[in-house]
Amino acid sequence: MKCKWSKDEINHIIEKWYPFALSFLTIIIYLFFFKTDIIDDKDNILSAVVGFASILIGFIGTLMALLFSLNNNPIAKFIFEDSHYKKFTKQFIVRALQSGFILIISSMALFFRNTIASFDFVSINIQPFNCTVTILYIIKIIWIFTLPYFGLSSYRIISIITKIAFNNVELDTKADDEDEDDGNVYVEAYERVKRENEMKRSAKNS
Numbered sequence: 187m188k189c190k191w192s193k194d195e196i197n198h199i200i201e202k203w204y205p206f207a208l209s210f211l212t213i214i215i216y217l218f219f220f221k222t223d224i225i226d227d228k229d230n231i232l233s234a235v236v237g238f239a240s241i242l243i244g245f246i247g248t249l250m251a252l253l254f255s256l257n258n259n260p261i262a263k264f265i266f267e268d269s270h271y272k273k274f275t276k277q278f279i280v281r282a283l284q285s286g287f288i289l290i291i292s293s294m295a296l297f298f299r300n301t302i303a304s305f306d307f308v309s310i311n312i313q314p315f316n317c318t319v320t321i322l323y324i325i326k327i328i329w330i331f332t333l334p335y336f337g338l339s340s341y342r343i344i345s346i347i348t349k350i351a352f353n354n355v356e357l358d359t360k361a362d363d364e365d366e367d368d369g370n371v372y373v374e375a376y377e378r379v380k381r382e383n384e385m386k387r388s389a390k391n392s
């Protein structure tokens with residue numbers, strides 16, 4: 187039986203879902219196998235996470251500016267003019283920024299863990315996981331989930347923008363080597379990518 191999904195479609199599915207899948211797996215490992223709490227200096231760890239997340243959010247913002255500046259790149263043009271790819275690229279950027287802010291907020295909340303524990307009015311025992319769910323415990327679960335999710339989401343969008351940027355460099359090199367007009371090279375490459383994408387979609391619908 188022939189698989190209906192192409193290699194590119196499988197790669198797109200993996201690229202879309204692997205941050206969530208690996209973060210969910212992290213939660214499962216923590217709930218079932220990793221019961222030991224962090225015994226090192228928690229405040230220093232939280233400070234490092236907040237600093238790392240802040241720097242990475244700023245770096246993603248810089249990469250977004252780079253992406254919008256690549257006006258001559260045919261791949262960038264294709265992403266912004268094709269509603270399908272524009273939607274997913276926007277979604278990847280938004281997910282990375284959202285998870286980064288959630289990570290920072292949950293980290294800041296954990297700085298006040300003793301205060302939160304003192305007035306915690308929620309206490310639910312869950313026997314399968316052998317744990318008691320409180321507000322502080324929920325914040326901790328959110329932190330454990332968003333930490334790998336933010337890292338993986340950031341890596342995903344950074345890798346995508348890096349590919350676009352290096353594609354732009356390759357096109358510039360090709361134009362210089364062949365002594366052709368830059369505009370013609372970009373247009374031809376853009377049209378080629380557009381035709382290939384339309385053929386793939388037509389084959390999928392047929």
